[in-house]
Amino acid sequence: MRIAGMILGCVLLAAGLAGCTGAGKSPLKPTLRGDVSGCEDIYVYAPALYIIHIASGQMVALDPTANDFPLFCEPDAAKAAVKAQLESGALPADIDWKVYRVYGSWQDLASPREDGTYLLNKPAQLIDWVD
DSSP states (O other): OHHHHHHHHHHHHHHHHTTOOOTTTSOOOSSSSSOOTTOOOEEEEEETTHHHHHHTTOOEEEOTTTSOOBOBSSHHHHHHHHHHHHHHTSSOTTSOEEEEEESSOHHHHEEEOTTSOEEEOSOEEEEEEEO
């Protein structure tokens, strides 16, 4: 049953985010200070519909082959990025976006880009969300 939930989560994510990346449209700094050396947690934004799955104990994994997922080490930086992406039109405004904490380490999950941003480099589980 967990595998079916994971597959459903990935399918919903791919459908909900198709064409909505925006990672290359404007710089999304990983932190408010732009320094990831002290980052302990990883945050990402995604549609709010995953809260239901996480709260019910289902595993929800983001798959970077379906979409680019900018990573942040501070929830406030992720929230600011969502706001900027919505204002610029890079993210669809008809979707409710939330910031989630991702299971894993920066060394394992983050790929740096030349513009100072970081993207998710392999599937990673969402473990909770930020209010």
